[in-house]
Amino acid sequence: MDGEFRILTVVADETNVRATTSCETLSDSKVMEAVFDDFEFLAKLGSKPVTLDLRSVKFFEGTVPGKLLRLSEAISGAGGALTVLAAPNICEVLKMLQLDRKFKINESEQPAGLFKLG
Numbered sequence: 001m002d003g004e005f006r007i008l009t010v011v012a013d014e015t016n017v018r019a020t021t022s023c024e025t026l027s028d029s030k031v032m033e034a035v036f037d038d039f040e041f042l043a044k045l046g047s048k049p050v051t052l053d054l055r056s057v058k059f060f061e062g063t064v065p066g067k068l069l070r071l072s073e074a075i076s077g078a079g080g081a082l083t084v085l086a087a088p089n090i091c092e093v094l095k096m097l098q099l100d101r102k103f104k105i106n107e108s109e110q111p112a113g114l115f116k117l118g
Helices: 029-043 064-077 088-096
Strands: 009-012 017-020 049-054 081-086 104-106
Touching: 009 029, 017 029, 029 064, 049 064, 064 081, 064 088, 081 088, 088 104
Parallel strands: 017 049, 049 081, 081 104
Antiparallel strands: 009 017
């Protein structure tokens, strides 16, 4: 599987797919082309929950949110679900674009805890 992906490191098992990048920016045209190609390969694995770890990314080009939306739609159409892990500034932008209505967006893999006031 690793031979198909150029930028993302992808690990898949019977129940989940995890894709990670170590890029700090998604703005260079060659990197963007490779990432978007990787998104297409990733969508083909979409019948499972897919976690896309972009926490190393500090800056992205304006077409990335649209590509994430298309990726989410492809994964959902195949019966899976997309979760994007990202740095706080990236999460904020994606939420401002209301993409959190289409897929999960988190800063970490830990769900928010419940607080009990006593």
